[in-house]
Amino acid sequence: MKESLRLPLVLATVCALSAGILTLTHGVTSELIAARAAEALAAGLREVLPEAETFHDRSDVPAIAAFPEIGQVHEGRRGDAVVGVVFRVTTAGYGGPVEVLVAVDATGSVAAVRVVGAVRETPGLGTRITEREFLDQFTGTARPPLTFGRDVQAITGATDSSRAVLDAVNVGLKAHAALGAR
Amino acid sequence: MSRLRKLVDDFRNGIIPENPLLRLVLGMCPALAISTAVMNGFWMGVAVTFVLTGSNLLISLIRGLIPSRVRIPCFIVVIATFVTVVDLTMNAFLPEMHQILGIFVPLIVVNCIILARAETFASRKPALNSVVDGLGMGLGFTLALVIISSIREILGTANLVVAGWRVFGAGLPFNPAQVMVMPPGAFVTLGLIVGALNLATRRRSRRAACREEARS
DSSP states (O other): OHHHHHHHHHHHHHHHHHHHHHHHHHHHHHHHHHHHHHHHHHHHHHHHOTTOSEEEEOTTOGGGGGOTTEEEEEEEEETTEEEEEEEEEEEEOSSSEEEEEEEEETTSSEEEEEEESOOOSOTTTGGGGGSHHHHGGGTTOOSSSOOBTTTBOOOTTOHHHHHHHHHHHHHHHHHHHHHHHO | OHHHHHHHHHHHHTTTTTOTTTTSOOOHHHHHHHTTSHHHHHHHHHHHHHHHHHHHHHHHHTTTTSOGGGHHHHHHHHHHHHHHHHHHHHHHHOHHHHHHHGGGTGGGGGOHHHHHHIIIIITTSOHHHHHHHHHHHHHHHHHHHHHHHHHHHHHHHSOOEETTEETTTTOOSSOOOGGGGSHHHHHHHHHHHHHHHHHHHHHHHHHHHHHHHHHO
């Protein structure tokens, strides 16, 4: 009887102690984590669409719902004019999800492409999708679906990783067209 | 003096004699998966060292209060707490490394090195010894990971990136063997290191035995 009371009591005390430590840590880190994520996103947006002065979150536009790969949509404006739209697209790479920022300018062609967040692709092969030499090939392309060999060259030995970026750009271009057709 | 000697022994134990990775062959899953680049190996080692030292200290402090029938759940809760602390802290201060290590940070909870040290050491020894044991084991794990991941990164990418700095500039003058940064490379590297270490220890103990014989 005494034992059956003592065991849960000890366990509960240990759990309460643990909860206390975690609450403290969460309090210290949560704001930092949120601030870093926002900062990283803002820096990424500025990099892919430097012409824009302000960015407006348009992620909840209904037309975007048809593209499950798209996480966020940010419209870049200069004054009142829309200079481009940046899509944050997540596609499947070789080692896990690949997150890509695709900026499409007002004329409907790709302004810039960047791979953001962690790259879990094979080091030395798949990780080369972050290199400008590969990404800059997409600049100026316009009509989806883009294909390897015709529009851009894939990285040798990293077909799946390259395809993740290609898919993301295709999704971005299609989504931009859908936004325009609205 | 003998207490100090004991502390030093507890510390050194984890580095070579009972190196968790190379001698006990524990914690293989994160070690094989993330040892593709030296920085990944280093930070994984730091994370494990922190969890190991923290959980060893706390478990040693409360060891008199925990009934043996619920000790395992208590240990797991303590370990999970420290792992979550590491996870959140890394996410806040080292966001990129946090994303690279990904699922392997939360998985430290089930890393057998930590539960093994809690069960066989921290729950039986004083707090100071337990902290020293955690530091020694953690250092041994980190060293082993850094060695394995440097070898894999150098052979697999012909370069070594330390804190964003390319050690070999434009790269070493050979064709990188990509297999080294893929899963088979992990097994090959680990196997060769474990083998070499076993050979060295066996030679040493044989020599010591010979000396003993000559003396008698």
